[in-house]
Amino acid sequence: MIMDIKLSSKKILDKDFKTGIRGYSQDEVDQFLDEIISDYENFEKVLVKKQEEIQLLKQELEQAVSNRRGYESPTTVAPTATGATNYDILKRIANLEKHVFGDKLYD
Numbered sequence: 001m002i003m004d005i006k007l008s009s010k011k012i013l014d015k016d017f018k019t020g021i022r023g024y025s026q027d028e029v030d031q032f033l034d035e036i037i038s039d040y041e042n043f044e045k046v047l048v049k050k051q052e053e054i055q056l057l058k059q060e061l062e063q064a065v066s067n068r069r070g071y072e073s074p075t076t077v078a079p080t081a082t083g084a085t086n087y088d089i090l091k092r093i094a095n096l097e098k099h100v101f102g103d104k105l106y107d
Contacts, residue, residue: 009040 012033019026 007040009037009044012037012040 015033017024017026017029
C-alpha cells in the first residue's frame, strides 16, 4: 500500500518559519511542532510494526496453505485403503471388547 505522506518527523523538525512584526509566538509554535513530531514518530513506529505483522501473517498463510495441500494428497491417492483400515480397526475393537468384557457383553 502506497501512502501519500508528505511530511516526516525530520521535515517538521527542520521547518523554519519567517517571523513578522505581529507573528505567532515562536515558543508556542515550537511546542506544537514538538507534539506533532512526537505523533509522527509514533505513527511511523506503528506503521513499521503493522507491516511486519502483515508479512508474518502472509508467511503463516502460505505455510498453512502448503501444509493443507500436503494433507490432501494422501487421502486422494488411496481411498480404498481407508475402508479396509476402518474394517480392521473395528475388528480389533470387537476383539478387545470380547477379551475385556468376556461373554457378558453379548448376553
